[in-house]
Amino acid sequence: MTPLEVVFHLRTPVALGFPWIFLDSLLVHIRLKEELGERYYSLSTKVLRGGVPDRVLDMPLRQWHDVPVASVSIFEPQVEHAVFSFFKRGDFPFPRGKISRASGFFKDYYLRAVYAPVQRVRFYCTGEPEEVRRLCMKVPALGKEKNIGFGFVKRVEVREVGEERGLVWNGVAMRPIPVRYLKRWEDAAWMAYKPPYWSKYSVDLCAVPFTRVELA
Amino acid sequence: MSSSDEEWLRRWREYFLAWYDEGEVEGKAEEAAEFASRYLDGGVVSVSGGKDSMAMLHLIVNRCREDAVLFHWDHGPWLMPREVEREILEGIRRVAPRARLIVREYRFGRCERARSDWGPWYREFFSALRELGFRYHLLGVRADESCRRRARGRVVERRHWTEIHPIYHFTWRDAWAYVFRHNVPVPRVYFEYARLLGWDKVRLVTFFDREFEKYGSPQIDSVLSWRWKAKPS
Numbered sequence A: 001m002t003p004l005e006v007v008f009h010l011r012t013p014v015a016l017g018f019p020w021i022f023l024d025s026l027l028v029h030i031r032l033k034e035e036l037g038e039r040y041y042s043l044s045t046k047v048l049r050g051g052v053p054d055r056v057l058d059m060p061l062r063q064w065h066d067v068p069v070a071s072v073s074i075f076e077p078q079v080e081h082a083v084f085s086f087f088k089r090g091d092f093p094f095p096r097g098k099i100s101r102a103s104g105f106f107k108d109y110y111l112r113a114v115y116a117p118v119q120r121v122r123f124y125c126t127g128e129p130e131e132v133r134r135l136c137m138k139v140p141a142l143g144k145e146k147n148i149g150f151g152f153v154k155r156v157e158v159r160e161v162g163e164e165r166g167l168v169w170n171g172v173a174m175r176p177i178p179v180r181y182l183k184r185w186e187d188a189a190w191m192a193y194k195p196p197y198w199s200k201y202s203v204d205l206c207a208v209p210f211t212r213v214e215l216a
Numbered sequence B: 001m002s003s004s005d006e007e008w009l010r011r012w013r014e015y016f017l018a019w020y021d022e023g024e025v026e027g028k029a030e031e032a033a034e035f036a037s038r039y040l041d042g043g044v045v046s047v048s049g050g051k052d053s054m055a056m057l058h059l060i061v062n063r064c065r066e067d068a069v070l071f072h073w074d075h076g077p078w079l080m081p082r083e084v085e086r087e088i089l090e091g092i093r094r095v096a097p098r099a100r101l102i103v104r105e106y107r108f109g110r111c112e113r114a115r116s117d118w119g120p121w122y123r124e125f126f127s128a129l130r131e132l133g134f135r136y137h138l139l140g141v142r143a144d145e146s147c148r149r150r151a152r153g154r155v156v157e158r159r160h161w162t163e164i165h166p167i168y169h170f171t172w173r174d175a176w177a178y179v180f181r182h183n184v185p186v187p188r189v190y191f192e193y194a195r196l197l198g199w200d201k202v203r204l205v206t207f208f209d210r211e212f213e214k215y216g217s218p219q220i221d222s223v224l225s226w227r228w229k230a231k232p233s
Helices: A023-042 A129-137 B003-022 B025-037 B051-063 B082-095 B119-132 B147-152 B172-181 B189-197 B210-215 B217-224
Strands: A002-010 A014-016 A074-076 A082-088 A109-116 A120-127 A153-160 A182-185 A188-192 A203-207 A213-215 B043-046 B069-074 B100-105 B136-138 B155-157 B162-164
Touching: A002 A129, A023 A120, A023 A129, A082 B189, A109 B210, A109 B217, A120 A129, A129 A153, B003 B025, B003 B172, B003 B189, B025 B051, B025 B172, B043 B051, B051 B082, B051 B172, B069 B082, B069 B119, B082 B100, B189 B217, B210 B217
Parallel strands: B043 B069, B043 B136, B069 B100, B136 B162
Antiparallel strands: A002 A120, A002 A153, A014 A109, A074 A120, A082 A109, A182 A213, A188 A203, B155 B162
């Protein structure tokens, strides 16, 4: 396992569903899609790891306790968030007669996406360089609302760095770390700290990324 | 709040204070108070803690009746973080110290399901209103908010009560001008959202509520109020 720096150069602004993007979840996502193909889109949403073999979820990253050594996103340049409002209207062969577009199958959405007009997204991790590079090359876009053009990746750079920066760097947490693994922390919040990030079983009281911590 | 946030807020405050005179908000407030006073006997002032209801509350207790009856609905920790709820209650008590405040809490607001299933909310909320037995419910509804609200009118007859909208003719500028001019307390989270969404679009609604998914609200909450996403405070 080697300390790595992964830089995604973006073509378009990145839309966010959380203040940060997690590199480990991105790699698991690509692996799952590789392994399951079309079946990926019909996975059960209620069952944790429903039908997915454990080897698929084995990340090419070092684990510290049960925390993957991979930082959250660092956006460059640091800019303020902005909002993009858009309509999501059904593109269906609409039936004849009167249909409700306020609710039900043909419901219209007036959505808002929070986005950051950044040029680069940087991550740090400790992992297998070849596998991390291979998976990162398969990422077409980062963040949310990729279907309407957000977060398109121009190119990816993966290079080795001299020290491990994926967990704590210069006394600062680079990702959520459960406080039970820490001696001291500056700020803590309930958040998911390992994939799958949508699951409540991944939630714990964690040190907030980019705040000062000391590992136990 | 950072120094750039403070500077941004100071500039907007100046704008709204200027609008108070330019937009003749004082006259609108007088008219709204006079209209509200007709319905305070046998009426209850519903206060959510948002800017509109707080502005309405302020003008009623200062221009009509100090000891009005107030009703506040607490959505519970999964829908309304406790920090925000505490701020709302403190604000109401500060504006109307002599009023009689009735607070009811949503029972299912203590479980996560409240965020995705809003059916019980409507049942419980309306049965609580009915149980209170007031003839008039004064709400901070403005015509400016949506076509639907404009179409409802200023007095709406319901089956068991009548809805009264004293600040119906206020615009979003008027509401904010009133808030800044009279230092009406509103939750701080408003300013954070206003910075991103704009003063005209910012509204205080329940957090991470899937009922508002069609407006993209939970998505914005996930970025701005991420601390309350995984677990309520």
